[in-house]
Amino acid sequence: MERRANEEELLLLNTKSKSKSNNELMSPKIKPKPPKSGKGFGSTGSSNSDNDTIENRIAIEQCKILQRDGVIKISNVLSNELADELREYVLQQQLIASNVVEKASSDTVLKVSKSFYGVENSRTGRCDLQLSLLNGGYLSDGNENENDDESKQNPIQQHTIADTLNALLGSGSGVGTLRHIYENLVTRDGEFYELAAVITNPGSKRQQIHPDLPYQDKDGAPLYVVFLALQDITNEMGPTTFLLKTHNSKSHQIKQFLSNDIEVKNKQLLTIASQDNVKKSTLQKGDCVIFDARILHCGNANLSKEEGGNTRVLFNFSFRNPTVQGNLGYPGSIRPGYIKKMNLNDMINCLDKYNNNNNDDPFQEYGDGLLH
Secondary structure, three states, X not given: OHHHHHHHHHHHHOXXXXXXXXXXXXXXXXXXXXXXXXXXXXXXXXXXXXXXXXXXXXXXXXXXXXXXXOEEEEOOOOXXXXXXXXXXXXXXXXXXXXXXXXXXOOOOHHHHHHHHEOOOOOOOOEEEEEOOOOOOHHHHHOOOOOOOHHHHHXXXXXXXXXXXXXXXXXXXXXXXXXXXXXXXXXXXXXXXXEEEEEEXXXXXXXXXXXXXXXXXXXXXXXXXXXXXXXXXXXXXXXXXXXXXXXXXXXXXXXXXXXXXXXXXXXXXXHHHHHOOOEEEOOOOOOOEEEEEOOOEEEXXXXXXXXXXXXXXXXXXXXXXXXXXXXXXXXXXXXXHHHOOOOEHHHHHHHHHHHHHXXXXXXXXXXXXXXXX
16 A cells, blocks of 8 residues: 555656646635525525625535535634634644553453444554543543643543534634535535544654545535644655546546556646646645545645644544435544534534623533443
């Protein structure tokens, strides 16, 4: 796998593109159309007045780019302060998870591990850490971090996950950066499908190019995923590479790439690269990408030398398109007790409660996400 990943990287690097443009994924300049009557782009979950807002008209144009290219970068969706807080919180949660798994007996370690880690939990230096919605996260499960006596004496008051989701999806004043996009893409009926952190440590290897979803001969995108940078991500830290316009059934790119013919794959990669459709998501802290889970992509090797400070941490969540039925062939990174329990409307309602009473835990009714 490592050898093939390196071969793919060399193919993309050695191809001359048609333009001299930067291979960095850039945030597009959005010029929203003037307001008009009627529903927004594909949206059935918001009112007509909501559709006339500048935020929703910007979201409509962003959705068009996302559906055309399979991915879009959006800058400054989370403040630096909240990104710093969330990164510290996630790494604390990772330490707790590591301690609990390490103490598990040989006959329970697999089950315990699955309560913390998602689709990527076995490769050296890389994991998908499934997150709890409850205040305090894994500490609310009854786990204690022996290396953090201060947290035992001083209960956590700041609800970092709720604050983050509120900034991204809430409906209060000044919040809801991504809510309008998801309302247009999947409506408020869209299932909350993933909640995790993607963590890659220095020394982690490059992934092979892959789609998250298997090929489906359907026009509607089944799943839209967010990767949000909790620190600046440089080239050395292994940003995600996206192969633009490889996401839909019309392009047939996924179907070809999932063949076992290496020569077919190589030719396909050379063609994509020559069209200047290979872009790295080198993000600034608080930036995000939203992508169609069918798009071909890969995480690059984290070549950083500095321990800890150059660990790449991405906040990851997604919503599923309710019009695409059946098994997606991809379970997603989410605690099992949250599967099929919430949609975007439920999320917004919980965050509305949180805005009205900031001392409450708005997700208490959904529990810790474990199967008891």
